[in-house]
Amino acid sequence: MTAKVITVTSGKGGVGKTTATANLSAAMADSGKKVVCIDADIGLRNLDVALGLENRIVYDLVDVVEGRCRIRQAMIRDKRLPELFLIPAAQTRDKSAVSPSDMIKLCDELRADFDWIFIDSPAGIERGFRNSVAPADHIIVITNPEVAAVRDADRIIGLIEAEEKGPALLIINRIKPGMVRRGEMLSVEDILELLAVELIGMVPDDETVMINTNRGIPVILDGKSKAGQAFRNVALRLSGTQVPFMELEDQRGFIGRLKRIIRN
Amino acid sequence: MQPKVKIKGIREGLLIILGDGTWVELLEALLEHLDDQGEFLKGAHIAVDVGKCVLDAQDLLDLRNEISNRQLELRAVLSVSPVTEHNAQSLGLAIQIGILSSEIELPTLGTTLQEGGEAILVRRTLRSGYSIKNAGHVIIIGDVNPGAEIMAGGDVLVWGKLRGVVHAGAGGNENAVVCALDLSPTQLRIAGLISLTPKRRGKPSPEMAHIKEGQVVAEPWDPKRERI
Numbered sequence: 245m246t247a248k249v250i251t252v253t254s255g256k257g258g259v260g261k262t263t264a265t266a267n268l269s270a271a272m273a274d275s276g277k278k279v280v281c282i283d284a285d286i287g288l289r290n291l292d293v294a295l296g297l298e299n300r301i302v303y304d305l306v307d308v309v310e311g312r313c314r315i316r317q318a319m320i321r322d323k324r325l326p327e328l329f330l331i332p333a334a335q336t337r338d339k340s341a342v343s344p345s346d347m348i349k350l351c352d353e354l355r356a357d358f359d360w361i362f363i364d365s366p367a368g369i370e371r372g373f374r375n376s377v378a379p380a381d382h383i384i385v386i387t388n389p390e391v392a393a394v395r396d397a398d399r400i401i402g403l404i405e406a407e408e409k410g411p412a413l414l415i416i417n418r419i420k421p422g423m424v425r426r427g428e429m430l431s432v433e434d435i436l437e438l439l440a441v442e443l444i445g446m447v448p449d450d451e452t453v454m455i456n457t458n459r460g461i462p463v464i465l466d467g468k469s470k471a472g473q474a475f476r477n478v479a480l481r482l483s484g485t486q487v488p489f490m491e492l493e494d495q496r497g498f499i500g501r502l503k504r505i506i507r508n
Numbered sequence: 509m510q511p512k513v514k515i516k517g518i519r520e521g522l523l524i525i526l527g528d529g530t531w532v533e534l535l536e537a538l539l540e541h542l543d544d545q546g547e548f549l550k551g552a553h554i555a556v557d558v559g560k561c562v563l564d565a566q567d568l569l570d571l572r573n574e575i576s577n578r579q580l581e582l583r584a585v586l587s588v589s590p591v592t593e594h595n596a597q598s599l600g601l602a603i604q605i606g607i608l609s610s611e612i613e614l615p616t617l618g619t620t621l622q623e624g625g626e627a628i629l630v631r632r633t634l635r636s637g638y639s640i641k642n643a644g645h646v647i648i649i650g651d652v653n654p655g656a657e658i659m660a661g662g663d664v665l666v667w668g669k670l671r672g673v674v675h676a677g678a679g680g681n682e683n684a685v686v687c688a689l690d691l692s693p694t695q696l697r698i699a700g701l702i703s704l705t706p707k708r709r710g711k712p713s714p715e716m717a718h719i720k721e722g723q724v725v726a727e728p729w730d731p732k733r734e735r736i
Contacts, residue, residue, distance in 0.1 A: 344573075369637075395636050395654055395655050396636070398635045398636040398637075398653050398654075398655060399635060399636040399637040399655060401635055402634075402635030402636065402637055402638055403637070405598070405635075406565060406569075406598045406599050406600070407565065407566075407569060408564075408565050408566065438653060438654075438671075440633065440651075
């Protein structure tokens with residue numbers, strides 16, 4: 245096995261980096277792949293919360309880098325998905341505790357034992373961002389359909405290109421089809437026209453995401469969630485499977501059926 | 509034999525001139541020099557003249573990291589190689605001194621600018637955060653996205669969509685023009701005048717903005733135009 249290293253980043257905070265990392269990792273592990281996800285947001289960790297593993301942290305990323313424990317000791321195995329491991333960030337330190345070369349070394353040691361390594365990047369374009377992208381084979385940029393998030397995504401994509409880590413892959417998160425239809429939200433086409441990178445996922449705005457994240461359950465485990473399905477599709481595309489983009493409009497219920505009939 | 513590393517004080521900070529040799533040797537000599545003088549130089553803005561060395565983006569990135577590890581800031585890389593210059597620009601580094609400081613100083617720039625100065629050609633899309641500053645003209649083949657900026661002493665030509673901030677004739681040259689295939693900048697300045705782009709209706713077409721009777725006006729590109 246030689247793992248592929250995927251870094252999830254965004255520039256702007258709060259667009260769904262951690263949710264995406266948790267769900268892509270979980271979706272890969274659910275399909276039988278061996279996965280480790282690394283929280284690189286030292287000082288503001290929360291990937292452990294999204295995965296519901298915060299009460300099992302003993303050692304963290306900084307302990308590994310500074311040699312206080314072996315990598316295996318810092319890896320927390322998910323009980324629901326036995327192929328999924330988490331290396332949590334330290335909460336009491338800051339980004340400067342780890343260097344880009346530490347991250348490269350860590351990932352190189354992990355590569356032999358895993359299929360996928362996901363890194364959850366902190367927001368911003370400083371040290372934490374550079375730590376996260378240094379070991380990456382592919383970088384997923386995540387954005388929301390709002391002007392500020394797209395602007396930051398553009399900046400991040402520029403930095404990725406400058407570091408010769410491109411081309412970036414794009415996930416557009418929290419799309420509200422109704423608002424797009426009414427012209428109140430940037431459409432996927434608008435965003436792609438500006439960013440000019442490959443789209444790998446469109447995730448609808450979905451309450452089930454927050455409900456599940458708060459409970460520490462990856463939303464892909466919720467069979468009814470549209471967002472969960474969207475993240476599963478991203479995982480499939482990363483593995484090289486062709487999956488058509490799903491219809492984001494809600495077409496359940498009487499009105500939905502009616503619309504579908506009219507459209508066809 | 510001339511020394512491998514020479515340090516000169518300039519208005520914007522320090523200029524480090526590297527002599528002849530391979531990049532590995534030069535980098536080592538440079539870092540050794542910086543380490544020796546560590547405390548004394550702390551916080552300085554640095555320009556490095558790498559001479560004939562051809563550096564890829566990774567080399568420049570390493571250089572920037574090494575320099576920032578020593579509490580210094582790399583602001584510019586001077587080179588005779590266009591490849592190095594291109595890579596330096598893509599990392600947001602200046603490639604000339606004189607415009608090293610991050611705030612462009614318009615009045616002083618004005619004294620050195622002449623219409624028809626050297627042009628630079630940038631063959632890529634400028635994404636948010638990128639900034640191109642040149643005392644002469646600036647030509648971009650690609651888009652200029654919102655959040656990117658161009659400052660030119662002369663004209664600005666964008667073969668693509670211009671949506672960032674653009675300043676032509678930054679030294680006060682009121683004859684400067686801005687041309688773009690899709691001219692919809694966040695803000696457009698020519699010499700001392702500032703204008704915003706009105707909401708566009710319909711399909712974008714190539715336009716040229718210039719100063720006419722004390723106002724910035726954008727006119728559709730007309731191939732029969734007499735004066736450009």
